[in-house]
Amino acid sequence: MSEIIGETESLCPECLKVIPAVKIAENDNIYLEKTCPEHGKYKVLIWRGVDDYLSLKKYACVPSKPNVCAVDKEEIVCPLDCGLCKEHTQHTCIAILEVTNGCNLKCPICFASASSGYKFHPDLDTIRKMYQTALDSVGENVCIQISGGEPTIRDDLPEIVKMGKDMSISYIELNTNGVRFAEEIEFLQRCKDAGVDSLYFSFDGVTSDVFMKTCGRDLLETKLKTIENCKKVEMGVTLVTVVSPDINLDQIGQIIDFAKKNVPTVKGVHFQPLSYFGRYPIVPQDENRTVLPDLLVEIEKQTKGQLRVDNFIPTSCTNVHCDIKSMSVVLEDGSLFPLTHRSMGPPKDTCCIASKTRQEVSDLWRFVDESMDSSNESDPEPGSWDEFIQRAKSNYLTISSMPFQDVWNVETERLRGCCIHTITPDGKLIPFCLFNINSVHGQTLYRHEVFGKYSQ
Amino acid sequence: MDVKFSDSVKELIGERGLKIDDVIDIINTAESSNRKLNDGSKNLAKKRIGEVTIYAVYDDNGNVETAYSHRMVLGEIQKTTDEPDPTNWVCVSCNEKAVIGTVLMTYMGVTRSGPAVVCEKCGDAWIEEYLATKTIAAAEGLFEKKKA
Ligand code: SF4
Ligand code: SF4
Ligand code: SF4
Numbered sequence: 001m002s003e004i005i006g007e008t009e010s011l012c013p014e015c016l017k018v019i020p021a022v023k024i025a026e027n028d029n030i031y032l033e034k035t036c037p038e039h040g041k042y043k044v045l046i047w048r049g050v051d052d053y054l055s056l057k058k059y060a061c062v063p064s065k066p067n068v069c070a071v072d073k074e075e076i077v078c079p080l081d082c083g084l085c086k087e088h089t090q091h092t093c094i095a096i097l098e099v100t101n102g103c104n105l106k107c108p109i110c111f112a113s114a115s116s117g118y119k120f121h122p123d124l125d126t127i128r129k130m131y132q133t134a135l136d137s138v139g140e141n142v143c144i145q146i147s148g149g150e151p152t153i154r155d156d157l158p159e160i161v162k163m164g165k166d167m168s169i170s171y172i173e174l175n176t177n178g179v180r181f182a183e184e185i186e187f188l189q190r191c192k193d194a195g196v197d198s199l200y201f202s203f204d205g206v207t208s209d210v211f212m213k214t215c216g217r218d219l220l221e222t223k224l225k226t227i228e229n230c231k232k233v234e235m236g237v238t239l240v241t242v243v244s245p246d247i248n249l250d251q252i253g254q255i256i257d258f259a260k261k262n263v264p265t266v267k268g269v270h271f272q273p274l275s276y277f278g279r280y281p282i283v284p285q286d287e288n289r290t291v292l293p294d295l296l297v298e299i300e301k302q303t304k305g306q307l308r309v310d311n312f313i314p315t316s317c318t319n320v321h322c323d324i325k326s327m328s329v330v331l332e333d334g335s336l337f338p339l340t341h342r343s344m345g346p347p348k349d350t351c352c353i354a355s356k357t358r359q360e361v362s363d364l365w366r367f368v369d370e371s372m373d374s375s376n377e378s379d380p381e382p383g384s385w386d387e388f389i390q391r392a393k394s395n396y397l398t399i400s401s402m403p404f405q406d407v408w409n410v411e412t413e414r415l416r417g418c419c420i421h422t423i424t425p426d427g428k429l430i431p432f433c434l435f436n437i438n439s440v441h442g443q444t445l446y447r448h449e450v451f452g453k454y455s456q
Numbered sequence: 457m458d459v460k461f462s463d464s465v466k467e468l469i470g471e472r473g474l475k476i477d478d479v480i481d482i483i484n485t486a487e488s489s490n491r492k493l494n495d496g497s498k499n500l501a502k503k504r505i506g507e508v509t510i511y512a513v514y515d516d517n518g519n520v521e522t523a524y525s526h527r528m529v530l531g532e533i534q535k536t537t538d539e540p541d542p543t544n545w546v547c548v549s550c551n552e553k554a555v556i557g558t559v560l561m562t563y564m565g566v567t568r569s570g571p572a573v574v575c576e577k578c579g580d581a582w583i584e585e586y587l588a589t590k591t592i593a594a595a596e597g598l599f600e601k602k603k604a
C-alpha cells in the first residue's frame with residue numbers, strides 16, 4: 001500500500017536542479033520521492049508514523065513576514081532566489097552569524113566544512129553590517145548565534161560580542177566546540193563579560209570512541225573540562241549532540257543523565273540527527289538516518305519512560321516537522337518531571353510565539369517571579385508547591401531537536417517556513433539548511449558561493 | 457442576597473479571567489447552604505466550576521470585595537499541629553473556629569502541599585488570596601502558560 005499524502009519541491013543531489021517531489025505513505029513510513037530528468041529517481045525516508053506526521057499539523061504557526069525582503073523579484077523560484085523573499089512565511093527567530101570558517105579541529109563530520117579551502121574571516125565592519133541585517137529584518141528582540149567554523153579562534157571574539165550587545169542585540173549564544181574554553185578559562189570569562197548569554201556546545205557522547213568518530217580525536221576530557229569551567233564562571237550551556245545510528249544513538253539516555261547532573265550549568269540538550277551536508281563520511285542510506293520519531297522513541301526507551309514521545313511538542317515557531325521540544329523540572333531524586341505534554345494541545349497564542357520562543361525560558365521564569373510572593377521565598381516547606389516552584393526555577397532541563405535537511409530529504413515546504421537564518425555579508429538571510437546544502441560533488445547553492453566571494 | 461460589585465472589583469474579576477455571573481452563583485450557593493467562612497464582617501465562599509475553584513469575599517450586604525481562583529484540586533488536610541495558628545474565620549455550617557493547616561493540592565498529576573484555612577471539624581479547606589494569586593498561580597503557570 002502506498003499513497004501520496006503531499007507534494008512539494010526538492011533538489012537533485014547530483015545537479016541541484018529544483019525538481020518536484022511527493023511525500024508517500026508506505027508501511028506507516030513517509031518517504032520523499034523525486035525524479036531528476038537527467039539523474040533519475042531518489043526515495044528517502046523522512047518520518048515514521050503517518051498519523052503522527054499528520055496530527056502534528058495542528059501545531060502549525062500562524063505565518064508571519066520578515067520586515068524586509070532582501071530579494072525583490074517578481075517571479076521567485078524557491079529556493080534559488082533566496083534571501084529572504086516575499087514568499088517566505090516566517091520571520092527570523094535565530095540569526096546565525098558566522099565569524100570564521102577556520103577551526104582548531106578538523107572533524108570528519110562538519111556541516112561548515114571548516115578548515116578547508118578558502119579563508120572566510122570577516123572584519124569588524126563586515127560583522128557590524130551582518131548584525132545590522134538581522135536588526136533590520138527582525139526589528140526587536142534579536143537573538144544571534146555566533147558560529148563558524150570555530151568562533152573562539154578569533155582573539156577579537158569578545159569585541160565582536162560586545163559590538164552586538166552595543167547594537168542592542170538582546171541575546172547572543174555562542175556555537176563552540178569548547179576546546180579553547182577548556183584551556184583558557186580567562187578567555188571564557190572575557191566572552192561572558194562581553195555579553196555571551198549562553199554556549200551552544202557540541203557534546204556528542206559520554207565515551208571517547210564517540211568523539212573519535214565525530215571529531216577524529218578523543219575530546220572527552222576536554223569537553224568535561226569545558227563544562228567545569230562554565231560552572232566556575234556561571235555560563236549557561238546547551239549541549240548539542242549530533243545523533244547517528246552509526247555513532248551514538250545508544251548513548252542518548254546517558255547524555256540526558258549527564259545533563260541532569262550538571263543542571264543548572266547545563267540548561268538543555270539539543271539533539272541534532274546527523275544530516276548529510278558539509279563534510280560527512282558516507283552517502284547516506286535510510287538505515288544511516290535518525291528521523292525525529294526514531295529519536296523520540298529512543299529517548300523514551302533510554303530514559304525509561306521519564307520522558308515520553310508525548311512530552312515533545314513542536315515549538316510552533318517554524319515548520320511543524322522541523323523541530324520538537326520538551327521542558328522538565330529535575331526533581332530532588334534526580335528524576336525528570338516533564339512540564340510539556342501533547343495532551344495540552346497547541347499553544348494558545350501561536351501568532352506571537354515566534355518572537356516569544358526566543359526568550360521563552362527567561363520569559364517563563366520572569367512570569368513565575370512576578371507571580372511569586374518574594375517575601376516567603378526563603379525556606380520553602382519540603383514537599384510544598386512553594387518548594388516545587390523554587391526548584392523549577394533553577395533546576396529545569398530542555399530537551400529539543402531539529403533535524404536539518406540535506407540535499408536528499410530537503411523540502412521547499414519546510415524551507416519556506418524556516419525561522420533559523422544564516423546572515424550573509426551581502427545583506428541576506430538564508431534558511432540555515434538551505435545555506436549549507438550541497439550536492440554529492442560538494443557544490444553548494446549558497447555557502448561557498450557567498451563566503452567564497454568574501455574570502456581572503 | 458443582592459450581590460453588588462464596584463467598578464474596580466469588576467475590573468479585577470475580569471483581569472483574573474473570571475465571570476461576574478459565576479461569582480454571583482458562588483455567593484448565592486453559599487448563602488443558601490451556609491457553607492462559608494465568616495469573620496464577623498465578611499464572608500469567604502468557594503465553588504468548583506468546571507476546571508477551576510472560584511472564591512468570593514463579600515460582606516453581609518452582598519458587596520463583593522474580591523474574587524480569585526485556582527485550578528488545582530484540593531485533597532486531604534494533612535495533620536495540623538497540636539496548636540495550629542488560629543484565624544479570624546469561623547466555619548459557619550459547623551460553628552467552629554477555622555485554623556491555618558496544610559492541604560494536599562494536585563495539579564496535572566503532581567501532588568504537593570500548601571497552606572490553607574481549614575475547618576478541623578468538617579475537613580473543608582479554603583485557599584487564601586495571596587497563595588492562589590502567587591505561588592499557585594506560578595505553579596499553574598509552569599504547566600499552563602508555556603506549553604512549548
Ligand atoms: S526559502 Fe523562503 S526566502 Fe528562500 S526562496 Fe524559498 S520562500 Fe524565498
Ligand atoms: S564540526 Fe565544529 S569543531 Fe569540528 S571542524 Fe567543524 S567547526 Fe570545527
Ligand atoms: S534550519 Fe532547516 S530544519 Fe531548521 S527550521 Fe530551518 S528549514 Fe527547518
Ligand SMILES: [Zn+2]
Pocket residue numbers: 012013014015016017036037038039040
Ligand atoms: Zn539532476
Ligand SMILES: [Zn+2]
Pocket residue numbers: 547549550551552575576577578579580
Ligand atoms: Zn466545618
